[in-house]
Amino acid sequence: MTRPRDLPRRLAATLAVLLLCGVGADAADNKDSIDGRVPLPRPAKGKGESCIEPTASMRRYHMDYLAHQRDETVRQGIRGRKYSLKECVACHAVPEPGQEEAKTLTVEPFCGQCHTYAAVRIDCFECHTDKPVDKARRTGWQAPPQKESRRARLGAHLGALERSP
């Protein structure tokens, strides 16, 4: 009988053997994976040359930058500081892969890649939009048609009634 202490060692050995044998066609085909199962993240490229912080520190600390500043913005009304979710979206919202012609943009191909890999659920976009600002602004409030136009429409309607026999 295997003693519990040996179990990890045995598992590791089995895994190594399996890996050496190239178990699973997927594993052999999938060069983008460390363990042969989970594909490595390939975040979509954002706009511009570089982010506002070096890539390494953005990868490690982006959530801290955002969380710290969001409280100041929501509670004290301090706006326009260095970090902003809107700015993230402005650069990192891209069309869905395979639908480059699509009009709707999303940050999923950027954020989703690593977050899926690390199995860390991202809640930002449950509430925040992942569409860039100018895209969303296009559907902003417009003054409703004035009374004149309604009257004009009514006039046209009545005129048409009169003309018809």
Place this chain on the structure above:
Amino acid sequence: MKMPPSPPANNTVDGARRRLLAGAAAIATLSLAPGVVLITAAEAKAPTGPASAKVRWGLLVDSAKCGDGCDVCVDACRTENGWTGHGRPRTDPQWIRMVSLREPAGGASWTLPMMCQHCRFPPCVDVCPTGASFRRADGIVLVDKHICIGCRYCMMACPYNARSFVHEDVAEQRPHAPRGKGTVESCTLCVHRIDAGGIPACVEACGRAGGGALTFGDLNDPDSEIARRAAAYAAVRVRADLGLDPAVRYHIPGRAAKR
């Protein structure tokens, strides 16, 4: 003769210091030239805020100008902040609504917009168990949806029925107005516009396409249009008996001005 208002005493030092610093910065920039231009803070937009406790943002509703059947303000709010209904009035979110009033004795009637009254002593803040409901320094009452757990105590506490719970999944949010299922929301007085130096969407829309019944401004500034009008009309606070001191004031025509 009218004298220009002198700056408040506690500001003069700051002003002088600021001018001195600006001068120093200019000298530093000059000495760095020629050819080399350092652009750091100058290029990035300077941060704004924090909200100041010296101001108290408020709204004055002049129901004499508020047209019967007009809901331009509601429409503007809906579009500006992206809250839409699903045709289920009991659960649909509602940041602002039109209310019709009728005096039973004389039969006179008015319509008014009703929304978060941005109380000085907001009961929604008192009851919030997580601190998500809060009052900003400039008097705007908001929900920090990051920590709102959706318990809806604030909705129970609010005498104006101003808050809504988001029952259903939300899509197509506005970038400045994040909204999500499971949180409570209400009129923000268009805080994103105010922080950018603008006025709320309802006020803008009412002035442009409605009767011009809404006035927005600083209630603390006695020279502001809203403060002057509120004083001239002896504008009323809804449910003044509760002592919450709302920042939204109403002018009801024909109502005797009590001082």
